[in-house]
Amino acid sequence: MKSLLANIKITVDEKVYLKDPESSEKGQQIIQHGILLIDELGLEAFTFKKLAERIGTTEATIYRYFESKHTLLVYLISWYWNWLEYKLVFATSNIPSAEERLKIAIHILSGEIENDLDFAHVDEVVLQRIVVAESAKAYLTKGVDADNQEGFFLSYKRLCRRIAAIIREINPDYKYPDSLVSTVAESAHYQIFFSQHLPSLTNINNGKQNQLEEFLTDLVFKAIEKQ
Amino acid sequence: MKSLLANIKITVDEKVYLKDPESSEKGQQIIQHGILLIDELGLEAFTFKKLAERIGTTEATIYRYFESKHTLLVYLISWYWNWLEYKLVFATSNIPSAEERLKIAIHILSGEIENDLDFAHVDEVVLQRIVVAESAKAYLTKGVDADNQEGFFLSYKRLCRRIAAIIREINPDYKYPDSLVSTVAESAHYQIFFSQHLPSLTNINNGKQNQLEEFLTDLVFKAIEKQ
DNA sequence: TGGAACACTATAGTATTACTATTGTTAAAA
DNA sequence: TTTTAACAATAGTAATACTATAGTGTTCCA
Numbered sequence: 001m002k003s004l005l006a007n008i009k010i011t012v013d014e015k016v017y018l019k020d021p022e023s024s025e026k027g028q029q030i031i032q033h034g035i036l037l038i039d040e041l042g043l044e045a046f047t048f049k050k051l052a053e054r055i056g057t058t059e060a061t062i063y064r065y066f067e068s069k070h071t072l073l074v075y076l077i078s079w080y081w082n083w084l085e086y087k088l089v090f091a092t093s094n095i096p097s098a099e100e101r102l103k104i105a106i107h108i109l110s111g112e113i114e115n116d117l118d119f120a121h122v123d124e125v126v127l128q129r130i131v132v133a134e135s136a137k138a139y140l141t142k143g144v145d146a147d148n149q150e151g152f153f154l155s156y157k158r159l160c161r162r163i164a165a166i167i168r169e170i171n172p173d174y175k176y177p178d179s180l181v182s183t184v185a186e187s188a189h190y191q192i193f194f195s196q197h198l199p200s201l202t203n204i205n206n207g208k209q210n211q212l213e214e215f216l217t218d219l220v221f222k223a224i225e226k227q
Numbered sequence: 228m229k230s231l232l233a234n235i236k237i238t239v240d241e242k243v244y245l246k247d248p249e250s251s252e253k254g255q256q257i258i259q260h261g262i263l264l265i266d267e268l269g270l271e272a273f274t275f276k277k278l279a280e281r282i283g284t285t286e287a288t289i290y291r292y293f294e295s296k297h298t299l300l301v302y303l304i305s306w307y308w309n310w311l312e313y314k315l316v317f318a319t320s321n322i323p324s325a326e327e328r329l330k331i332a333i334h335i336l337s338g339e340i341e342n343d344l345d346f347a348h349v350d351e352v353v354l355q356r357i358v359v360a361e362s363a364k365a366y367l368t369k370g371v372d373a374d375n376q377e378g379f380f381l382s383y384k385r386l387c388r389r390i391a392a393i394i395r396e397i398n399p400d401y402k403y404p405d406s407l408v409s410t411v412a413e414s415a416h417y418q419i420f421f422s423q424h425l426p427s428l429t430n431i432n433n434g435k436q437n438q439l440e441e442f443l444t445d446l447v448f449k450a451i452e453k454q
Numbered sequence: 455t456g457g458a459a460c461a462c463t464a465t466a467g468t469a470t471t472a473c474t475a476t477t478g479t480t481a482a483a484a
Numbered sequence: 485t486t487t488t489a490a491c492a493a494t495a496g497t498a499a500t501a502c503t504a505t506a507g508t509g510t511t512c513c514a
Binding site for chain 2: 041042044045133134136137139140141142144145148153156157160161175176177178179180181182183186187190191193194197198200201202203204214215218219222223225
Binding site for chain 2: 499500501502503504
């Protein structure tokens with residue numbers, strides 16, 4: 001995506017961090033190398049200590065930005081969803097056909113992504129790998145309800161609501177628009193994961209995002225078709 | 228489900244454990260209370276030490292059955308999938324209509340479950356909660372490929388393959404039977420989870436498994452319908 | 455009947471993790 | 485100029501995920 005707006009910034013809800021990582025260079029390093037290191041090591045083996053070493057600082061500094069590695073994860077995932085929403089709004093503005101807008105939404109959810117030059121310290125391709133492999137862990141915890149009350153999942157919910165609204169526009173009688181959207185969003189992740197690691201669970205070939213898009217588009221449009 | 232076969236036993240592949248927990252009372256206690264404790268604490272807070280305390284033994288004993296808490300998780304999930312497969316095979320035998328068999332499969336995946344009296348030390352209702360909340364963590368790790376080579380996910384793959392075969396029977400031209408089945412299986416889990424914790428992401432009401440079944444059945448049959 | 459073999463208990467120890475706390479330095483804001 | 489803030493440096497804690505080893509009691513079978 002070409003740089004469309006020079007001064008746009010993806011923001012994440014205040015509650016997710018202790019100090020805004022966008023507000024300083026150290027903070028931006030935490031985000032940038034946090035993404036790379038989680039991708040390298042996986043969330044389990046990733047620690048603030050290792051991240052601190054890599055960016056030449058100490059754990060204490062990182063803890064002033066994020067309460068825990070869990071909230072760092074939540075931050076990164078929220079950033080990702082906000083970024084997708086920004087791409088969606090941009091790509092669907094001035095498009096009158098709801099069907100067309102839904103197709104674009106599914107295209108974006110299927111995850112064909114180039115690095116976005118607008119956000120220099122975020123490697124979106126790597127971030128997407130993290131979202132695919134780790135995002136479920138952000139909510140599959142005993143703390144979900146508390147986290148949800150804090151608003152940790154608002155970005156995801158907002159994006160889903162927006163896409164569900166398009167479905168309601170196309171067919172107001174379809175009974176499960178929200179379930180369908182969350183199914184597509186999650187399915188996109190693990191179909192990518194399965195294609196890479198457990199290929200017998202999918203018919204999508206590794207790297208062929210267009211097959212995934214076709215599978216999901218077909219699924220959605222058949223589901224919501226008026227009888 | 229009434230006890231149909233007195234001596235049936237759900238077995239899990241040897242590679243998953245060091246010593247078969249079915250082979251001794253301690254082993255069965257590990258399974259029984261392992262399930263209850265993971266459900267209570269969540270996988271993150273669950274430790275072998277806590278489990279050992281609860282069943283009046285020590286960590287060392289548990290380590291003789293399972294290499295790590297990760298393999299215990301894999302064991303429990305494999306057991307669950309094997310149990311579902313057993314229920315599926317039973318419920319679909321002698322039913323000639325592939326459509327009917329597929330409906331039964333979706334019903335079973337949707338997770339309406341009563342405790343199965345055949346397996347006394349396993350509380351299937353609680354085990355299902357674990358599968359819903361924790362099963363993704365069994366494969367979303369840096370060790371997936373190694374685990375997969377060890378055969379840790381064979382139970383899941385076998386069940387999916389079996390259901391995909393029914394789809395192929397109904398419509399051999401449908402291009403994504405495996406993806407559709409894994410999507411339905413995974414979707415069933417987090418739609419239940421969302422209905423309990425993030426209800427705005429779903430239209431299924433907490434506890435209403437029949438809505439989930441309707442959503443998934445509708446989705447699948449429309450997807451595979453011949454044009 | 456004796457003696458391995460085995461299942462389990464008891465205890466100890468290790469490296470690492472996920473933090474918290476404290477003190478000191480530097481550089482910019484009031 | 486004083487204050488404040490951001491960060492560095494160091495230390496410390498309770499818990500985790502193991503590993504190791506020695507000892508006890510029961511069973512098997514020669």
